[in-house]
Amino acid sequence: MDNYKRQFIDRASLEATRANHVFPTMAACEAALESSFGTSKLAIEDFNLFGMKQHYHPIYGTHILPTREWVGISKDTKDGKQDGWVTINASWVKYPSYTECFIDRMNTLRRLSSSYPHYKAALEATDPIVYVKEVSATWSTDPKRAEKVISIYKDYLKM
Numbered sequence: 001m002d003n004y005k006r007q008f009i010d011r012a013s014l015e016a017t018r019a020n021h022v023f024p025t026m027a028a029c030e031a032a033l034e035s036s037f038g039t040s041k042l043a044i045e046d047f048n049l050f051g052m053k054q055h056y057h058p059i060y061g062t063h064i065l066p067t068r069e070w071v072g073i074s075k076d077t078k079d080g081k082q083d084g085w086v087t088i089n090a091s092w093v094k095y096p097s098y099t100e101c102f103i104d105r106m107n108t109l110r111r112l113s114s115s116y117p118h119y120k121a122a123l124e125a126t127d128p129i130v131y132v133k134e135v136s137a138t139w140s141t142d143p144k145r146a147e148k149v150i151s152i153y154k155d156y157l158k159m
Helices: 003-018 024-035 041-046 098-112 117-124 128-139 145-157
Strands: 061-070 075-077 080-082 085-094
Touching: 003 024, 003 098, 003 145, 024 041, 024 098, 024 128, 024 145, 041 061, 041 085, 098 117, 117 128, 128 145
Parallel strands: none
Antiparallel strands: 061 085, 075 080
C-alpha cells in the first residue's frame, strides 16, 4: 500500500472515530474502496465516501451523477452480451465533510437495521471482518465487495 492510500485510511479512520463508527478502521477501508481512496468525483466534490444515494427526506444537498449498478443478470443485446452492469443517473448525497458522511452512514445502518437483517448483524458484530461481510451483503451492488474491503484492511494493517 502506497503512502497516499495509507494517509487516506488514517484520515478516514479518524473521521469515522469522530462519528462513533463501530469499526472505524474497517469503515475507512470501506470508504477507500467506495471512493477510490478519496479520488472519486463524489469524494472530492461532495465528501461522499460510500456512494450514499440521496435519502427519501434529504438532510444534505444532492448531486446527480451516472453510476454503474450490478443487476446480476447477463443478457444478449444487439451488440453482444451484457455482463450484468448497467449505467443509470442517480441522486447522491452532498455532505459538508467526511465526518457528516460517516455519521449519516451509521444513522442509515441503524435506521434500516429493522428492515435489513444484515445491517442489524453488522451493527451487532464483535469483529470488523464479520461487520463488513454482513453490511456488504445488503449495502453494495458488487458481489465481491466484502472480500475487496477485507483485502484493503489486511494490507493496511501490514506495517
